[in-house]
Amino acid sequence: MATKERKYKGSLTLGKLETACEAEEQAYGTIIKIEALGGWSVATYDNAEFPPLQSLAFVPKAGGIPAPAPAHATFLFDGTATALGVEIPVSVYRTS
Amino acid sequence: MRGSPFLRWVALGLAALGLQGCMTIRGTQDAVPELRPTEALVPMTTALTRFASNDATLRGGLSKQDYRDIVIRAYSQKIDGKYAVFVDQLYSGDRGTALGFDLLQLGLSAATGLVKQEAVEELSAASTVAAGARASIDKRLFYDRTITALVASMDAERTRIKADIARKRRLPANEYTLNDAFDDLNLLVEAGSLNRAFSSITRSADVAREQAQARLDGIPAACEDINADDGALIQTFRQFITKGEANLQAAASAMDIQFAPGDDRTSVLLDGFATDYCGNTAKRALLESIGAN
Numbered sequence: 493m494a495t496k497e498r499k500y501k502g503s504l505t506l507g508k509l510e511t512a513c514e515a516e517e518q519a520y521g522t523i524i525k526i527e528a529l530g531g532w533s534v535a536t537y538d539n540a541e542f543p544p545l546q547s548l549a550f551v552p553k554a555g556g557i558p559a560p561a562p563a564h565a566t567f568l569f570d571g572t573a574t575a576l577g578v579e580i581p582v583s584v585y586r587t588s
Numbered sequence: 589m590r591g592s593p594f595l596r597w598v599a600l601g602l603a604a605l606g607l608q609g610c611m612t613i614r615g616t617q618d619a620v621p622e623l624r625p626t627e628a629l630v631p632m633t634t635a636l637t638r639f640a641s642n643d644a645t646l647r648g649g650l651s652k653q654d655y656r657d658i659v660i661r662a663y664s665q666k667i668d669g670k671y672a673v674f675v676d677q678l679y680s681g682d683r684g685t686a687l688g689f690d691l692l693q694l695g696l697s698a699a700t701g702l703v704k705q706e707a708v709e710e711l712s713a714a715s716t717v718a719a720g721a722r723a724s725i726d727k728r729l730f731y732d733r734t735i736t737a738l739v740a741s742m743d744a745e746r747t748r749i750k751a752d753i754a755r756k757r758r759l760p761a762n763e764y765t766l767n768d769a770f771d772d773l774n775l776l777v778e779a780g781s782l783n784r785a786f787s788s789i790t791r792s793a794d795v796a797r798e799q800a801q802a803r804l805d806g807i808p809a810a811c812e813d814i815n816a817d818d819g820a821l822i823q824t825f826r827q828f829i830t831k832g833e834a835n836l837q838a839a840a841s842a843m844d845i846q847f848a849p850g851d852d853r854t855s856v857l858l859d860g861f862a863t864d865y866c867g868n869t870a871k872r873a874l875l876e877s878i879g880a881n
Contacts, residue, residue: 494855499807512810515819518826519862530804539855542826545819 493540496520502531502574506582509533509573510550517543526550526571528579543586553581564588629666632770635659639766652761660753660769667773671746671780678735741785749776811866821871825861828880829854838878 498520500512513523513535521539528534550573551559561567565585573582630638638646639655647655753772756764778784811818829836839857840847843864847853865871875881 497807512814518822519858
């Protein structure tokens with residue numbers, strides 16, 4: 493079991509960031525953390541297991557309050573992301 | 589309250605206006621004068637002369653160490669008292685003064701890091717504040733938050749210095765002289781300074797920024813414009829190289845990767861595929877070359 497960090501440009505939309513992380517989960521394992529850092533988004537992965545394709549959902553939190561959970565989704569963790577240059581809090585879910 | 593709704597609102601409005609004219613509620617209890625020395629402090633030069641003298645009668649019969657400690661105690665209490673008044677004035681201060689406005693400007697400045705981004709967004713449009721405009725902002729909230737950060741910084745520095753003095757007081761008089769103590773007491777006075785607090789906070793913010801940047805520089809960047817197909821291609825690659833040693837070696841050969849002893853070879857190949865073969869075309873080309881498509 494090993495963790496790996498990857499950084500993504502802060503100019504991405506939240507949707508593109510989600511797509512990028514979904515793709516890279518296939519190389520590095522399950523995403524376990526997302527944080528905004530220096531204008532980038534940094535994701536941490538754990539290669540203990542590899543999740544299904546396209547099974548992530550990044551949901552922005554408004555005013556620190558989480559949005560309603562997507563249907564048939566399991567909450568993973570809260571974090572922050574840089575999307576379109578703005579640092580935003582997000583909740584990350586695993587969709588089935 | 590009985591009466592028409594209109595009159596109720598008028599009464600409430602007048603009460604609110606009246607409250608604005610009242611004195612601000614203090615943040616601390618009244619001082620207890622009996623806890624403070626009533627005599628005037630011994631002037632520093634006199635204290636130093638008495639301390640240095642071998643004639644204990646000049647020190648009221650006290651040893652040099654005991655005399656040193658009494659003088660430290662008296663000066664510390666005086667310094668603490670003045671600091672408490674200073675902080676009280678800061679919290680009770682008029683937000684419209686020049687100091688309040690300057691602190692507001694500093695609070696707005698990203699360089700000091702005194703106000704977090706989410707706090708700014710709560711009060712005004714982020715783009716407006718970021719542009720430095722003096723739009724509809726709650727000046728009181730910025731002032732209070734800035735003062736809180738500054739006082740916390742001053743308190744932290746004062747606590748550090750007082751702890752250092754307390755530690756040194758255990759030393760004999762010839763190792764921690766009254767001269768040394770006065771130097772430390774001057775540091776205690778200087779610690780109650782807004783300028784030093786600003787500098788300290790800015791330094792901490794700078795250090796934090798440098799550490800964050802150093803960490804960021806060490807993290808590899810993902811390919812730009814990753815799409816859903818990339819995920820499927822990476823999955824195909826992973827399934828191929830984990831089927832057996834032959835596939836793993838074929839991939840390593842095609843990618844010109846040499847493993848080091850102890851390498852997690854699958855992870856090395858996956859990392860290479862995800863990082864060095866950006867775009868669907870490059871990934872597909874490699875998969876075709878190793879017969880994995």
